[in-house]
Amino acid sequence: MRQDKPSLVELFRQDQARVDYIHRRTSNATARLNPIGDSLFARVPATINYDISRYSHIVNIGLGIPTKFFSFTFDTGSDLTWTQCVPCVNCYNQTNKINDPTQSFTFTNIPCNSYYCTQLHQFDCSSTYTCLYEQEYADNSKTNGSLIKDSLTLSNDIVYDFVFGCGHDNTGIFGHVDGILGLGRGPLSIINQKPHLYNKIFSYCLPSRPDTIGYLELGSSVLGVRYTPMLTKPEMPSYYFLNLIDISIGGERLGLPPTIFSEPGTMLDSGTAFSYLPPSVYSILRNIFRNYMRNYTMAPPIYNLDTCYDISNYPMVFVPEMSFIYDGEVMTNLDSTGILFVFNKSQACFPFIQNEDDSEVVVIGSMQHLTYSVVYDVGNSQIGFGANGCS
CATH class of the missing domain: 2.40.70.10 (Acid Proteases)
Incomplete structure (x- = not known):
């Protein structure tokens, strides 16, 4: 049986369904x-x-x-x-x-x-x-x-x-x-x-x-990585959690209380494409991003990505620098793809999605740790990040 290539909407639904499942598991998983x-x-x-x-x-x-x-x-x-x-x-x-x-x-x-x-x-x-x-x-x-x-x-x-x-x-x-x-x-x-x-x-x-x-x-660690503690949620013991403490955009931290991330918990997940943030965090981050991008023409949203741009008339596009900061001041500078994902020249989107409410688990998807060496040291309960990991 041949499987047809999934549509873009199906891929978004797949990503959202995975995160919905994660949120349900935190409530009633065994x-x-x-x-x-x-x-x-x-x-x-x-x-x-x-x-x-x-x-x-x-x-x-x-x-x-x-x-x-x-x-x-x-x-x-x-x-x-x-x-x-x-x-x-x-x-x-x-x-x-x-x-x-x-x-x-x-x-x-x-x-x-x-x-x-x-x-x-x-x-x-x-x-x-x-x-x-x-x-x-x-x-x-x-x-x-x-x-x-x-x-x-x-x-x-x-x-x-x-x-x-x-x-x-x-x-x-x-x-x-x-x-x-x-x-x-x-x-x-x-x-x-x-x-x-x-x-x-x-x-x-x-x-x-x-x-x-x-x-x-x-079977081996990687040189040049910095470690942050690996956390466990008892109701989801198979998943990898860590403590996100802040987000920086344009060189400035949002300065939100770290409990906004630690209370629901933050998961690192290679199988989710986008990152899912608390609404209170997402609205601030999105507004700052839109302000940086105010000279570019906005485009219609794609599914649940609500901040998109038509960049077809721009030979160069400049996006603000963004970083995630984890416990221990471990900072990961996001690749440009993790800041503005180009589906096509007429629709390039801010690849973050807001959760339904602030109590739902924060999910850091694959786009937001592209190009980094990410080390999962399960035996020592730590996760490491090192820049420029891909050749």
């Missing part, structure tokens, strides 16, 4: 965190490929022996890694040939009473007592299939007995990726499945353009 207990080092390039997915960052990962490579998007807000597999009841059109795990010498099924099976939010038993999973995402995209074990190849590392989903029935907006690599903090994440291999640490740099290359790295 989750388990029970990781299992010669470090390796693995680094793979991360790229943007508009033919695969408009807003995702892609890494190539090998599965099985003999190894076949697949294009995955990685997601810090997901624990389960999965790829489409044959037999294919309902599959979308992906980049590479669909995985057939039975061709791998290292493939095994997992019984439905096993530890990893019971850690799934939704699982069942097949007629042969193997583990079946269902993973539903915030935008109602869904994958169903078998939970299996096989070899995973990252760069020159081969990770044996890696547990992941083999999706036989997959519907929704996945672009044309072959699967998702889960980098959350839950037990099914590669970080907690193999803590002895990668020391519960990973980092990445998300490139801002298709002509630059970023990376995903497991």
Whole structure:
């Protein structure tokens, strides 16, 4: 089954649905965190490929022996890694040939009473007592299939007995990726499945353009980063929280009380494109930004981005500098794409969205940490940022 390229509105709805789901989880979520207990080092390039997915960052990962490579998007807000597999009841059109795990010498099924099976939010038993999973995402995209074990190849590392989903029935907006690599903090994440291999640490740099290359790295820190504490919300233990204390625009801090961010909590999420701010913060930030951009022609809003400009008649566009400041005075200067995102020359928008109210979780999306090396040191409960991380 071929999946048509999603419309721009569908992509916005997907982003909004993910954040709505995050907000719901902070109110009523329950989750388990029970990781299992010669470090390796693995680094793979991360790229943007508009033919695969408009807003995702892609890494190539090998599965099985003999190894076949697949294009995955990685997601810090997901624990389960999965790829489409044959037999294919309902599959979308992906980049590479669909995985057939039975061709791998290292493939095994997992019984439905096993530890990893019971850690799934939704699982069942097949007629042969193997583990079946269902993973539903915030935008109602869904994958169903078998939970299996096989070899995973990252760069020159081969990770044996890696547990992941083999999706036989997959519907929704996945672009044309072959699967998702889960980098959350839950037990099914590669970080907690193999803590002895990668020391519960990973980092990445998300490139801002298709002509630059970023990376995903497991098992090693990065030089030149500054760390801020990694926080945990008990109702959302798989997600990465940190303490945003202020925002600077045009060299001036907003100077708002830090509790405006700390009381609802601030999440760093690679799977959300835009950043979602408290209304009281967003209105001030937007007004300052509009004042800086007053000489440019405004354009109609795009979905829930309400500050857009027609820049088709301007050979050069100047935007104010912006920075996020985290606990410990760790400052990240936003890439220009994270300040004004150009959908086309007639619509370039301020890529921030306001939450419904100030009590909802603040989400820092991928556009607002582009080009930085971001280090998730789970073992030491800290998140690091280093400038100029992408080549």
